[in-house]
Amino acid sequence: MAVAKTAVFLGVNRPLELVDIPIPPLQSRQFLIRNELTTLCRSDLTTYCGKRIEPTPTILGHEIVGRIAAFGPDTPRFDLRGTELRVGDRVTWAIFASDPTSDMAHRGMPQKAPDRFKYGHERISEGNTLHGGLSEYTILRAHTPILKIDERVPVQVAAIMNCAVATVTGALRIAGEIRGRRVLVSGAGMLGVLACAMARQFGASHVSAIDVQSDRLAIAKEFGAESTLTIPTKDELLPSFDLSPMHGTDVVLEMSGVPWSMEKTLETLGIGGTAVWIGAIHPTRPVAVDAEKVLRNLLSIRGLHNYNTEDFCKAVEFIESHHTLYSFRDLVHAPFTLDQVNEAFDYAIKMNPYRVGVHLGIE
């Protein structure tokens, strides 16, 4: 029986264990994917560090790209764009699989449907395995949105499409009109840098970015930010820190998840402004909101977790159209192989690059 070498996460403070998992026969509508590259998303790192608890044992990694290795019985031979699929095609797929006829799917939230299956977040059990990116193979479940990707997109950039890029695409969707608007991006990590580039390309009249790291803000400028402001790292300096140079913003994209930043960037919004909160992916202290200001200034606060199928398609289109314009590839540090998966996590936590990638051995 064929096996898939897999890094299994058993719990906090334990090294990932390399295990050969037998590849089960494919069921109806499934694909077998030979993974090429998995990038470690911020949420993988928060699980690894124990800031949020996922059921274990599990296979982490959901920012994945790979090639079709086999089709199951009745598996569709066309992707979401109607492109024919063949063995060997490089594909990306959504982080979720769920019934496309569910009420949640009809309401534009398939990622929250009650039957959803989420790659990189499932417990390994009898009959439910090969669902994460830190493995040689992934089995795509029925109803997984899948897209064949333009081969000219570098593999490092293809890997980040189905979490980082799709999430930012979703954030811009719920932010409303971007053309002609002033956009402030809070947190210039991977999502923030992508948000600068996308807001610029979507016609924002001005894109600004804030972060505690001035070197990250310098990178954000290469990706479309026109003005930046470095936030102090010392907590005692924060209450008096002046964000007024950013006042008059129409859209805040809050990627940091830091309560202070959620509160202060809300104050930068002009009349009718919208704040989209994307960064708070683990528990934080409650955020204080000036309710009177929210209603008098007609402000909106919207939260986003993951993304929907439309966002996923638009994210892939964005990267296919813009990967030569911005050096997204340089944001992914990927010298690691699956055998070095523990070194990859340690590096990601210690050095905090935009993304760390793990090669799964076929490109």
Ligand SMILES: [Zn+2]
């Ligand atoms: Zn992610």
